[in-house]
Amino acid sequence: xxxxxxxxxxxxxxxxxxxxxxxxxxxxxxxxxxxxxxxxxxxxxxxxxxxxxxxxxxxxxxxxxxxxxxxxxxxxxxxxxxxxxxxxxxxxxxxxxxxxxxxxxxxxxxxxxxxxxxxxxxxxxxxxxxxxxxxxxxxxxxxxxxxxxxxxxxxxxxxxxxxxxxxxxxxxxxxxxxxxxxxxxxxxxxxxxxxxxxxxxxxxxxxxxxx
Ligand code: AMP
Numbered sequence: 046x047x048x049x050x051x052x053x054x055x056x057x058x059x060x061x062x063x064x065x066x067x068x069x070x071x072x073x074x075x076x077x078x079x080x081x082x083x084x085x086x087x088x089x090x091x092x093x094x095x096x097x098x099x100x101x102x103x104x105x106x107x108x109x110x111x112x113x114x115x116x117x118x119x120x121x122x123x124x125x126x127x128x129x130x131x132x133x134x135x136x137x138x139x140x141x142x143x144x145x146x147x148x149x150x151x152x153x154x155x156x157x158x159x160x161x162x163x164x165x166x167x168x169x170x171x172x173x174x175x176x177x178x179x180x181x182x183x184x185x186x187x188x189x190x191x192x193x194x195x196x197x198x199x200x201x202x203x204x205x206x207x208x209x210x211x212x213x214x215x216x217x218x219x220x221x222x223x224x225x226x227x228x229x230x231x232x233x234x235x236x237x238x239x240x241x242x243x244x245x246x247x248x249x250x251x252x253x254x255x256x
Contacts, residue, residue, distance in 0.1 A: 047128075061232075071122070163180065169196060
C-alpha cells in the first residue's frame with residue numbers, strides 16, 4: 046500500500062500516519078523526521094538543510110526530492126509506504142510521479158479554529174518530551190515529574206502563519222492528485238476527537254480498502 050497523507054500541523058496527521066503504517070505493515074516516512082535526524086547527526090546534508098529549516102523556510106525541491114527518493118529505494122519500502130510531509134509542492138509531486146505510483150491520498154481535514162485551539166493547549170514535558178493537551182485535562186506536571194511548557198511555534202500568531210503556508214502549499218498538491226483521478230480518502234477531525242477516535246473513524250469509513 047502506497048499512501049500520501051495530507052493534513053495541517055496539529056491535525057493529528059503524525060498519529061494517523063503511524064497508525065496506517067502499522068495497519069499496512071509498511072514504513073512511515075516523514076520528510077521532516079529525516080531532516081531532523083540528519084541535523085542531529087550533523088551530516089553534510091543535515092548542515093545544509095538546517096540553514097532552511099532554522100530560518101522557517103522550505104528545503105529546496107531538488108534536495109528534498111533526492112532525500113526522500115533515496116529513502117524510498119530502501120528494501121523496507123518495497124511493499125509500500127506512508128509518506129508524511131512529502132510532496133509539499135507540485136514540483137515535488139511531479140518528480141515523485143516519475144518514481145512511483147500511489148494508491149491513495151489521505152486528506153485529514155480539520156477546521157483552522159480547531160487547530161489553533163489544539164496547538165494553544167499543547168504542552169510538552171521538558172524532561173521526557175511527553176505530549177499533553179489542556180483540552181483533555183488541567184495538567185500541571187508530567188507523569189515523570191517534569192515541567193510542562195508550550196512550544197514557541199504553537200503560539201496563536203505563529204500557528205496562524207503556519208496554517209496559511211499549509212493551505213497555500215497543499216491545496217495545489219491536492220488539486221494535482223485530483224486532476225490525475227487519484228482517489229482521495231477524506232476524513233474529518235473535530236475538536237472533541239482524540240487520535241484514537243480519528244483512527245477508528247478512518248477505519249469505519251475506509252477499512253474495507255485496507256483488508
Ligand atoms: P515537518 O516536520 O513536516 O513540519 O517538517 C519540518 C521542516 O522540514 C519544514 O518546516 C521544512 O523546512 C522541512 N521540510 C519537510 N518536508 C519538506 C518538503 N517536502 N519540502 C520542503 N521542505 C520540507
